[in-house]
Structures are given as structure tokens and as C-alpha cells.
Amino acid sequence: MTMAACPGCVAAGPAAERAARRAGLPTHELILPTIHCSACISAVERLLNARPEIAAARVNLSRKRVAITAQVGLDPTPWITALTAIGFEAHEARATIAAQGNDGLTLRLGIAGFAMMNVMLLSIAVWSGASDSTRDFFHWIAATISLPAAIYCADPFFRSAWSALKAARLNMDVPIALAIILACGLSLYETMTGGAHAYFDAALSLTFFLLVGRVLETRMRSAARSAAADLAALEPNRVTRIDGDTRVSCPVDEIVTGDMLWLAAGCRVPVDGVLTSPVAQVDRSALTGESDATEVRAGAVLTAGDVLLSGPVTLRTSVDAKGSTLRRLVYLAALAEGARSRYTSLATKAAGIYAPLVHGLALAAFLGWSFATADLYHALTIAIATLIITCPCALGLAVPAVATVATGRLFRMGxxxxxxxxxxxxxxxxxxxxxxxxxxxDSGLVPPAEMPDGPRRVLKALAQASQHPLSRSVLGALADVQATDLDGIQEHRGKGVCACCAGRPVALGNGAWLGLGTGTWVQVGDAAYLLERRERAVxxxxxxxxxxxxxxxxxxxxxxxxxxxxxxxxxxxxxxxxxxxxxxxxxxxxxxxxxxxxxxxxxxxxxxxxxxxxxxxxxxxxxxxxxxxxxxxxxxxxxxxxxxxxxxxxxxxxSARRRILENFALAAGYNCTAIPLALMGFATPLMAALAMSSSSITVTLNALRTK
Amino acid sequence: MNILVILVPCSLILGLGALVAFIWTLRHDQYSDPAGDAQRILLEEDDAPRP
Missing domain, CATH: 3.40.50.1000 (HAD superfamily/HAD-like)
Structure with a gap:
């Protein structure tokens, strides 16, 4: 008897599948740019969860998205229509973004925080006078906590420093990694020999403060990335394809050469193709910069990026969607070797000055002290203490803290x-x-000057009824006009809007549909007005x-x-x-x-x-x-x-650049006082801890002044 | 100094408890939607836990 024939398994089949689906990763993501409160969350979730084909829907308010678990490849258009009907603008996201990629970093931050606090408690006991066996006992406990924690938490710095060294470059992570390794190594040696100075807390607070900077930075960048992805999704990624006699909606990526596409007026041409409708007006400004509309006839080539001003039209594609996107990406990638890759960031420049200087000083201290006292161990301790105390911490935070504050401020302004x-x-x-x-x-439709006030008010009401780009552009010219009330508004996709105003039929739409020729017309009772396309400053x-x-x-x-x-x-x-x-x-x-x-x-x-x-x-x-x-x-x-x-x-x-330079000055100021003390051999773990925390805090506070 | 034998493990265990709680929240995806979590507390119906 095979497993599949077992009645228990058969019965468990669908249930197990459903459970797996429920537990499974979301298959679709919709972007909801307008959601903002708990009522929005429950309205969206209730609507989507009530649909039988959806296993689970969960709104993420921070990212203004809803993650939907359903069958892979299902067309989300009906969900979008349903959401739009209850007043939520919705767009399909191109790809479901993996939930927060920086969990590893956050975990490291948590562990570093835990280890730092515990070790700091033990260190305070040592600084306030614990001696002999008690001190050694505390040092050993600190070592057991610090070493694994430092190895795990500082891993990102080690990796980055190693890759920089392999490429024979110096970045900020090289002195950071070196300081962490040396602080741990020296402290372990001190602990094993029963010495007085262990720098475990310095190693951990260094790691912790720098991880804070790193976590903030990644969060900011992933927020910017997901917002950029949302923006890309506003461009429709579904098109209407004509299969025989039926029109089906399919993702842009699935278009192949020779497909017939149906495009409404106002659409952007998704893929290069040949026009099969008799005539069409197109706006080619995206490609040429020309603001005037061009009229093209059947057989003309339409390029991806053109905007159709009249329609609906049909188009036979001449390339695959993949082909054309890929071509453009390759083209752009080839261009990407521009200014940004040649630019050396301030942090790299600072590391370029700081690292050789500090490492040189430490080396000089080591050589000087070993010649002067012939005590190699003592000389080495002083050299390492110099490296620890010179605080790569403030320098490591100087740029990310400012960048986080500045990008965060800009992000909130859109x-x-x-x-x-x-x-x-x-x-x-x-x-x-x-x-x-x-x-x-921008170019928008403008009503003719001789149009009286009554029809203008009707026009505004009609334009407001439609989300079509051309209607939106009319509204720009009618800002100071009061809209009238209309009854029975009907939008005909790709044609126009019609309604009733005080018993008279009124309509806004393309000329062919209204029987008035080319262009966009507004019809109020018997009168008809051609809307002109005109360019104006934004x-x-x-x-x-x-x-x-x-x-x-x-x-x-x-x-x-x-x-x-x-x-x-x-x-x-x-x-x-x-x-x-x-x-x-x-x-x-x-x-x-x-x-x-x-x-x-x-x-x-x-x-x-x-x-x-x-x-x-x-x-x-x-x-x-x-x-x-x-x-x-x-x-x-x-x-x-x-x-x-x-x-x-x-x-x-x-302002950000000024703050970064100030932060460098602050960090340098700290070092100017700390280095002579360290070189003279007066550095203690307490001093290192004070210098490290106070400089990190000043640098962070200064970053907050970025406006 | 014998009190240390009790107090040091105590402080370590407390710290460790906080760390475990933090890891638990991280595993349960509690940092992915801070704005939404603040609003969900106002929902009338029972809010199902995250899938």
C-alpha cells in the first residue's frame, strides 16, 4: 500500500496544504500609498481576507504595503479593483521585497548591548577598587562574555576590513577591526597573567556604538530602496493583450515578439512596437524632449516610453519585454562608470589620513619605549593602549550618524x-x-479661452471623476473653478467619461468616441469644445x-x-x-x-x-x-x-557636509588629548571607556544639528 | 565577598533573560512594522497573530 492511498493521508492532504499555504511566504504584494490609520488596516484586511482565493493578507503600515498569501501567479487585478472601490489606491508591487534584510545586524546589536552592559558592570567593580583574586575573577567572567560576543558581533567589521586589505586599500573598518582585535588580545593576556588593565568593555562598547551606526544606516537605505521600488510600481506593469477575440491582462514581462497589445489613451507604450491602428497622437518628450505632440499613422514605430494621447490603439510588438528591458539595463550599466564611482567619500579620505597616522604613532611608541626601557611587554602595552584610546569609534560614527539624520529628514519630505x-x-x-x-x-490640456464658465464647471466635475492622466492634466488649468454636481457618471475605459448634468448629457473624452474627430473634446449638451494641449512651467x-x-x-x-x-x-x-x-x-x-x-x-x-x-x-x-x-x-x-x-x-x-567635518574635528580634538597621555603610558581602561563613550555621544548629538 | 557567588550569576541571568526576550521578538518579526503595531492596538476585532 502506497502512502498516497492511505485514507488518513488523503484526508490530511488539503488541510496540510492549506496550513502550509497559511504558513507560507506571501505570494503577492500590493502597495497602498494612502493608508495611514487603524481603520485603513482593518478595512483592507477584512476585504482581502473575505475573498476565498486569499489565504492570508496582512498590512504593513510602515511600508504601506499589504502582503497576500494566495496561489502563485494569480492575477491581482480584481483585488486592486475591489480596494479602489472602497477608496484605497492600490498598485501591484513588482517583486515582494524580502522582509528586513538587516535582522542579522540587529541581532548583533542586541548581543553587543547585552555583553557591553554586563562587562561594564564588572569593570565598574574593578575600577572602584576590586583587587587580587576578585579582580582576576571578574576579568575571567568578562573574558568569557566578551570574546565570543566580540567575535560574533564585530564580524561585519572584520569582513569589510579584510576585503579592503585584500584590495590593498584602507577603509574605516581596518583601524576599527584592529582596535577590537588588539583590545581583546591584550585583555586576554592581562587576564591570564593576573594583570591590572583589561580593556574588554572598551572592545565591546566600540562594537556596540559602531553597530548602532551601521543598523541606522542600513535601515535608512532599505527604506529608501523600498520607496524607490514603490515608485517604480506606479508605472503599470500589466498590459492588455489581444488573444484572438478576447482581451487578457498580463504582466509586461510576459510580452513576446508579435503580441497584439491594446493601449488606452494616456498609457505609456510598454515595449517597442508597430502601430496597427490607423492613426495615433503621441507625446515623445521622454525620448526627444519635444513638447509638441506628434501624429503617427499605421505602420509607424512606437518606442517604449512614448505616451499615447489618443486612443485606444492597437500595437504589434517588435521585441520581447525581456529583450528590451535587458538591452536598456545593459546600456545603463555600461554608463554607470560615472562620477560616483570615481568619487572618494569623506570617510575614506579620513580613514586614509587617520589609519597611517595612528598606526605610525603606535609603532613609534612601541619602538621608543622598547629602546628607552628595553621592556618589550611594557612597550607593546603602551602601543596597544594608544590604538584603543584613539577612538576609531567617533570617526566611525562621524559620517553614518550625519548621513542617517540627513537622509531621514529628506525622506520624510519625500x-x-x-x-x-x-x-x-x-x-x-x-x-x-x-x-x-x-x-x-509639463504639457497639459487647457480649455479654450472662449469657453464660458458653466461648461468649465462641468469640465472640472468630469475631469475629477476620472483618474486618467489626461483628465488629471485638465484639472491643473481649472484650479479656481468650482465643480458642478453630476449624476450617473460613467467612465468608459480608454474612451472618456460621460454623465448627466441637469438633464443634459455631458461628456469628456476622445474625439473618435464622441464623433468629433481627433483630439480630446468636452461636450456639454449641444456645444463641444476642443481641449488644447499646451506647455506650461510647473x-x-x-x-x-x-x-x-x-x-x-x-x-x-x-x-x-x-x-x-x-x-x-x-x-x-x-x-x-x-x-x-x-x-x-x-x-x-x-x-x-x-x-x-x-x-x-x-x-x-x-x-x-x-x-x-x-x-x-x-x-x-x-x-x-x-x-x-x-x-x-x-x-x-x-x-x-x-x-x-x-x-x-x-x-x-x-549642512551635512559641515557637520561631518565638525565631527572629524571633534574626533581629532579627543585624540589630541588622549594620544599624549597614552604615549606617556598613563592610559587606563577607565580613560578609554570615558573617551570612547563621550566622543561617540558628542558626535551623534552634533549630527542631530543637521538641518 | 561570598555574596558575589550569588549576585554575579543573578546579574548575568537577568541580562541573559533580556537578551533571550530580545531574540524572541526579533524572531517573531516584531520590528518590521512599528507604525502598524502602534495602530493595531486600536482595532476592535481580535487581531490574529502574524502568519
Whole structure:
């Protein structure tokens, strides 16, 4: 009798499977950008858990996501629709991010904290006068706790130091690892020989303080990474494919060459392809920087990144999704050898000065004392005490503490810092180069000037009823108009919105659907108005640029658009230099030339045509509306389209750089008093403990002043 | 000094207890959603433990 035929097993089968599913890892993740309270949590969880196909759903409010356990590969569209129906904006996350990758680090921090506190208690007994066998007993207990704890907890520093040494470089972790190893080694020797000075507490507090810095840093970075991933997910990653007569929704990654895609107006073209509908209007600004819409006919090639202004249209893909994404990634990776990889961070520079200096001093102390007294053991003790007391602790915290405070502050303002050295580079910037289309300006639909107030109010109500990008853009031009009440609002996907206003039919949508030709029209009763597409400066461009001017920065505007459009935009804004009709390579060359003149350039751009320039520049910023490729290339991403974030980023970056330098000065100040004492042989474990904790605390407090 | 034989193990055991509690919270994923945990206490219905 086989196992499968056993009745008990058969009965247990589905139950066990269900239990395994319940215990299993989440299969789907949805991003819920608007959730914020306990009512949101319970509403979302109740709705999702009531669906039979979902085994478990759990909201994570900190990351504004819900993790869903269901069958792998199930289409989440109905869940998203259901959530949207009860008022929660939802998007599918590209990949479920593994829960917090820094658990190992947190565990190490906990163990280091435990060991440090216990050893410190024992040390206090020794410092207050425990002697002889009691002291030795305490030292032995301290050794039993410290050695395993130090080996386990300081492991990240040992690894990083080892990899730096293998590459013949010095980083901050080399002196740190050396100090920990020497402190433990010397203390063990002292304990075994019944000596008076054991530095176990110094070794552990060093580890603990540095781990605090490391944990904060990783947390900040994983928060920024997950926010960046959420941003990428806002771009739809599902498309409608036409299979014979039916339309199915499938993930972008599953598109293969020759698929027929159905795209609604306002969609971004996901994969390169050939237009099969008779005619379409497209916005190619992401690729070319041109703000005017282009009209293309059947057979024309549409490139990934183009935005459709009319629709719905059908498209036959000419490449695989994998092929085109991969090609772009390879392209970007090849470019990535830009400024950021050549930049030496302040921490590395400091380590480059600090490590040889301190190690040289210790060596000199050893040689000096062994010549003077011919007592090798005594000379070695002094040399090691010098290394321990010179506090790599403050230096190791100097940069991460400031970086954590600065990135945290920016993160709360919706500004993501993606690169580690971004803030340091941004602090040195003296020139800002803006891309025009999509960054300083956007194109939106504007109602004609002769349109009376009544229809304007209807238009606003219709536009508010739809989430479509084109409707959203109309709202920008109708900020001071009061919306009317409408009944029976119906949205026809890819066509438009229609409703009833005081018994008259009203509609907003594409001309073909309304029987009015091309373009987007609004129809109120018998009257119809064509909405014009016009370029305008984004609302906060003016204050942002004025603030940058006030900071003494030189402002350039670059664009692939025509001279006429560029000068018109520049007339309204405080721009110092305008460069029009430049292609991507020319943009890159312009930035290279500026940098060759000794300028430090920050590039702000959103389109694919800016990626080369973004990588070339000393530092780079992309608005949240930018394409994923540009966001990948940029150091800093501004969530939402808020240019006013740029002066803030630069101000905080400058403040952070000042705080880092102050911290280095503080650490150096400590060493100036500690080193002579250590060299003269007066260093004690108590002094080491005091120097280490007080310098770490001052450095951390100083970091909090970053504003 | 004989009191040390009792007090030193006491302090170590207490410390160890705190460490074990910390490891338990870490294992049970209690640091992944601090904001959510603060809100969940206000929920009316019984909140099932984490899967």
C-alpha cells in the first residue's frame, strides 16, 4: 500500500496544504500609498481576507504595503479593483521585497548591548577598587562574555576590513577591526597573567556604538530602496493583450515578439512596437524632449516610453519585454562608470589620513619605549593602549550618524537619497542644469479661452471623476473653478467619461468616441469644445529656481525642444543660460565641458534622453514622475513633482557636509588629548571607556544639528 | 565577598533573560512594522497573530 492511498493521508492532504499555504511566504504584494490609520488596516484586511482565493493578507503600515498569501501567479487585478472601490489606491508591487534584510545586524546589536552592559558592570567593580583574586575573577567572567560576543558581533567589521586589505586599500573598518582585535588580545593576556588593565568593555562598547551606526544606516537605505521600488510600481506593469477575440491582462514581462497589445489613451507604450491602428497622437518628450505632440499613422514605430494621447490603439510588438528591458539595463550599466564611482567619500579620505597616522604613532611608541626601557611587554602595552584610546569609534560614527539624520529628514519630505555619497557630492555643487520638458515644464490640456464658465464647471466635475492622466492634466488649468454636481457618471475605459448634468448629457473624452474627430473634446449638451494641449512651467519652478539663485548657483536649461519653445519658457523663469535642440550625446558633452571648466554640475532630468547626462554629471536628481531608467541613473529622486525639494536637498547636503567635518574635528580634538597621555603610558581602561563613550555621544548629538 | 557567588550569576541571568526576550521578538518579526503595531492596538476585532 502506497502512502498516497492511505485514507488518513488523503484526508490530511488539503488541510496540510492549506496550513502550509497559511504558513507560507506571501505570494503577492500590493502597495497602498494612502493608508495611514487603524481603520485603513482593518478595512483592507477584512476585504482581502473575505475573498476565498486569499489565504492570508496582512498590512504593513510602515511600508504601506499589504502582503497576500494566495496561489502563485494569480492575477491581482480584481483585488486592486475591489480596494479602489472602497477608496484605497492600490498598485501591484513588482517583486515582494524580502522582509528586513538587516535582522542579522540587529541581532548583533542586541548581543553587543547585552555583553557591553554586563562587562561594564564588572569593570565598574574593578575600577572602584576590586583587587587580587576578585579582580582576576571578574576579568575571567568578562573574558568569557566578551570574546565570543566580540567575535560574533564585530564580524561585519572584520569582513569589510579584510576585503579592503585584500584590495590593498584602507577603509574605516581596518583601524576599527584592529582596535577590537588588539583590545581583546591584550585583555586576554592581562587576564591570564593576573594583570591590572583589561580593556574588554572598551572592545565591546566600540562594537556596540559602531553597530548602532551601521543598523541606522542600513535601515535608512532599505527604506529608501523600498520607496524607490514603490515608485517604480506606479508605472503599470500589466498590459492588455489581444488573444484572438478576447482581451487578457498580463504582466509586461510576459510580452513576446508579435503580441497584439491594446493601449488606452494616456498609457505609456510598454515595449517597442508597430502601430496597427490607423492613426495615433503621441507625446515623445521622454525620448526627444519635444513638447509638441506628434501624429503617427499605421505602420509607424512606437518606442517604449512614448505616451499615447489618443486612443485606444492597437500595437504589434517588435521585441520581447525581456529583450528590451535587458538591452536598456545593459546600456545603463555600461554608463554607470560615472562620477560616483570615481568619487572618494569623506570617510575614506579620513580613514586614509587617520589609519597611517595612528598606526605610525603606535609603532613609534612601541619602538621608543622598547629602546628607552628595553621592556618589550611594557612597550607593546603602551602601543596597544594608544590604538584603543584613539577612538576609531567617533570617526566611525562621524559620517553614518550625519548621513542617517540627513537622509531621514529628506525622506520624510519625500526626497529619496539613493547613493551613499550623493549628499557629499551635492554639497560641492555650484551649477544646476535642468532639462526643460517634464522637469521644468509639463504639457497639459487647457480649455479654450472662449469657453464660458458653466461648461468649465462641468469640465472640472468630469475631469475629477476620472483618474486618467489626461483628465488629471485638465484639472491643473481649472484650479479656481468650482465643480458642478453630476449624476450617473460613467467612465468608459480608454474612451472618456460621460454623465448627466441637469438633464443634459455631458461628456469628456476622445474625439473618435464622441464623433468629433481627433483630439480630446468636452461636450456639454449641444456645444463641444476642443481641449488644447499646451506647455506650461510647473507651479513650483519659479520659487525653486529663485531659491537656487539666492544660493549662488548658476542655472542652465537644456532641452531637445526647439529654440522657440525654449526661449519662451526661459523668459518666464530665472534661467542664466539656455541650450536648445540638443540631443542626448550633446547634453552629455555640454555637462562634460562644464565640468572640464572646473564646475561641479548637478543635472535634474526626467527623460530617457537625459540618462546619459544624469550619469555624466557630478550629481543627479530626477523627479518622481521620471521614467524608471532615469530614476535608476539619478542619485536623488523627488517623490511627487516638487522642484522646491531641490534647494532643500542642496541646503541639507551642505549642512551635512559641515557637520561631518565638525565631527572629524571633534574626533581629532579627543585624540589630541588622549594620544599624549597614552604615549606617556598613563592610559587606563577607565580613560578609554570615558573617551570612547563621550566622543561617540558628542558626535551623534552634533549630527542631530543637521538641518 | 561570598555574596558575589550569588549576585554575579543573578546579574548575568537577568541580562541573559533580556537578551533571550530580545531574540524572541526579533524572531517573531516584531520590528518590521512599528507604525502598524502602534495602530493595531486600536482595532476592535481580535487581531490574529502574524502568519
Amino acid at each position: 526626497i529619496l537619497v539613493k547613493s551613499e555619497t550623493a549628499l557629499e557630492r551635492l554639497a560641492e555643487v555650484d551649477t544646476v542644469v535642468f532639462d526643460k520638458t517634464g522637469t521644468l515644464s 507651479p513650483d519652478a519659479m520659487p525653486a529656481l529663485s531659491a537656487l539663485h539666492a544660493m549662488g548657483l548658476d542655472i542652465h536649461m537644456l532641452t531637445g525642444d526647439t529654440h522657440a519653445h525654449a526661449t519662451r519658457m526661459a523668459a518666464d523663469l530665472p534661467v542664466d543660460h539656455v541650450h536648445a535642440e540638443v540631443d542626448p550625446e550633446a547634453k552629455q558633452k555640454l555637462i562634460r565641458d562644464l565640468q572640464a571648466q572646473g564646475r561641479r554640475v548637478v543635472m535634474v532630468g526626467d527623460g530617457l534622453n537625459d540618462t546619459l547626462a544624469l550619469t555624466q554629471a557630478w550629481a543627479s536628481i530626477a523627479p518622481g514622475t521620471a521614467l524608471e531608467a532615469s530614476q535608476n541613473a539619478a542619485d536623488v529622486v523627488l517623490l511627487g513633482q516638487q522642484l522646491s525639494g531641490i534647494p532643500t536637498v542642496l541646503r541639507i547636503a551642505r
